[in-house]
Amino acid sequence: MNKPIPDAVAGQRAGSRGSGLTRWLVSLPPTLFLLVFFLAPALIMVAASFQHPGEFGGLAPLFIDGRIDPAQLTLETYRFFFGDWIYAEIFLRSFLVAAATTLICLALAYPLALTIAHSTKRHRDLLVLLVILPFASNFLIRIYAWIILLGPANLLYTPFAVIAGMVYVHLPFMILPLYSNLEKHDPALLEAAQDLGAGAWTRFWRITFPLSLPGIWSGTALVFIPVLGMFAIPELLGGTGDLLIGNLIKEQFLDNRDWPLGSTLSLLLTLAVLALAALSAWAGRSRRRSA
């Protein structure tokens, strides 16, 4: 009577081992891809930030006679970065531009996402299509169109032009995650809140808004981080005073041929973004715990 049970369990275990192998095989190609094309360059970048620039661009050789030569390692770029306020200032300005862009995107995207989520199924698909339609034409061409628009209005090469361009390019990345969150809300929750005495404004702040926070966070990440690294928009629409980190990094690699400094700037930017993400995750967790 007891015998079939261990058999069944053993069979199940064998089955799950089989599916585990399948899962491993399926995830192998993307894992390899990420290891080769993401992790390796990142490590090369870390190493580069401690190297000397090459005589004609690139990097000075690190390995002499097959061994790492300690004389080729230096903290020069870090000393350079922390020795001048100008870099901190550009970092700060970049974070401010990214924050402003994110906030403006959020303010514009929220009502739009809400409208799309509340429209009929047929209209919804059409409206989502309209949101992603700009991606159908080339990014640079769209930025040049802004030059044509802003030029006659005397707004070209101003901070306003930079922010406007940033908002324009990144708005869909805020709308889409917000919409996909809002669309899933159960309309019965709003009816329940109304039934229990909540007016329209209270229903929004007590129900819709808190439930949309995951959508707001993904939209924020999708806008904030790319804006930090963006160099084309400030270069085309901004003035000389509107340089951002992205431009600085690009300059090191393309104009100054100082790969070590470019790598250091990239690395510090990545670390700053990670620190920010950790901070917001921590704040979110402690807020939930206290609620």
Add this chain to the structure above:
Amino acid sequence: MAILEIRGVTRRFGDLRAVDDVSLSIEAGEFFTLLGPSGCGKTTLLRMIAGFDEPDAGQLFLDGQALTGIPPEKRPVHTVFQSYALFPHMSVAQNIAFPLRMAGKDEDEIRRRLKETLELVHLADKAQHFPHELSGGQKQRVALARGLINKPRLLLLDEPLGALDAKLREQMERELIALQREVGVTFVFVTHSQQEALALSHRIAVMNAGRIEQVDVPEQIYGYPRNRFVADFIGTINLLPVEVREAASGHLRLLAPGLGEIVAPPVAGVSSGERGAFALRPEQVRISAHGAEPELHNHFRGTIRDSLYLGDVTVYKIELDNRVVIEALLANSAPGHARFFEIGDAVGAGWRQDAGVYLRE
């Protein structure tokens, strides 16, 4: 005075009259049920009471005040939704306290009433849990507590037991009855389950195609359905085609073609010569072995055609001499006797003269 007065309310959706000239009066403290098949208009009526929908014609009065144009958030009427609609980002305590916060009560009162209400629904130990951590029955109780905490004039319940399994449903039915008795709030309950309606209600309104078919206490609805729809919808019922022979003040004499005379309880306004149906519940039929002395006036001969053993009872199908098949329910009270009768047995089927009801065409 009635707490809720529904006067001539009609609601159209295109050509469909979802609610068609409905008038009802619900008394304070009542457990009132709107019963009907899906699409009968009961939910539309409930939504008009809550304020999510407005009638095209007619009016609703709560405590004598017209409800026309008053939005749901301003009506002292709360709803327990079918899906419960608990706020997923709020704890049990925050969910239940929500109506008090909306009403702007101070913190002391909120704390006091929250404690009372949590105890009322036996959820004191779950106050800090979130809805996704609760079982179906616990979610149900949170929804009830949230609906009751601010002492609404009416609590509307939209098929709240539909999502529960049979055992839990029976337990929740008992809890609902006890809860309603304890808080004294008027309940308006919507369901398509005749069993829930019979078990819970003080009064039932049976609805069909937007209209009210009958309003009465459960015993009357079950025992004396007013028409074929009500008779058919509530439980199982046998229908025998009959002609009225004599309509006396104390009884009706009916003639069932091919069978003979049936004596039935009187029905007002019936005249001899008219045709209709005699409706009889299966549990009112007594089966006797063939040849036994008939002890009832309404006694006919037939043959067992089918039997269904359900444990507590056995359902027999008996073909009477006029080829009409009726169902009879026999309680299996004697241990060991699973089946008293076998298929093919010749039997007698009888019922009391005060059993059954004559239904007009």
